Amino acid sequence: MNKVTFENTPNPSTMKFLLGKQVTSEGFDCPTAEEAERSPLASKIFGFPWTSSVYVGPDFITVTKQDWVEWDLLAQPLSGLIQEHMDRDEPVVVEFVAMPEDDENDLPIVRNIKSVLNREIRPVVALDGGDIAFYKYENNILYIHMKGACSGCPSSQITLKDGIETRMKELFPEIQEVVSV
Numbered sequence: 001m002n003k004v005t006f007e008n009t010p011n012p013s014t015m016k017f018l019l020g021k022q023v024t025s026e027g028f029d030c031p032t033a034e035e036a037e038r039s040p041l042a043s044k045i046f047g048f049p050w051t052s053s054v055y056v057g058p059d060f061i062t063v064t065k066q067d068w069v070e071w072d073l074l075a076q077p078l079s080g081l082i083q084e085h086m087d088r089d090e091p092v093v094v095e096f097v098a099m100p101e102d103d104e105n106d107l108p109i110v111r112n113i114k115s116v117l118n119r120e121i122r123p124v125v126a127l128d129g130g131d132i133a134f135y136k137y138e139n140n141i142l143y144i145h146m147k148g149a150c151s152g153c154p155s156s157q158i159t160l161k162d163g164i165e166t167r168m169k170e171l172f173p174e175i176q177e178v179v180s181v
Helices: 040-045 071-087 108-127 156-171
Strands: 005-008 014-018 028-030 051-056 060-065 130-138 141-148 177-180
Touching (some): 005 071, 060 071, 108 156, 156 177
Antiparallel strands (some): 028 051, 051 060
């Protein structure tokens, strides 16, 4: 079991947390909570109001704090939170492959639906270990496949109706219903 450690950086507002194992092949910046969707751990860290930004590196995470709080109060508890995340084998980074959006036979609305599924819906669903795939759009009904942790999950109907369907209807008023097949 690897122990999470931390060290200062040249930036006094930023602390580096060493994870003890590689979690991604390519680092990426999460300057806002919305842009942290690829990393469940970064999303968790953004749950604290003092978080300014997070960078996920190959085997480390750097966290930049707001100026109104000091690292001597934050570093040890944050290290413990990261250690707990790692000990539970929760994902640090969620990689997913985008569904093809550019089928020239698709109607414009279908291309737009696929785009929203790829950019907004799938990354959020992936945080919980699931995925969704476009199946078809017919008679104002969007049909999707729910995969991974979403398949058979007790809360999948809530995700489907309160999450996916609500968002898709906001963007595409012509959609009457979203159905899982």
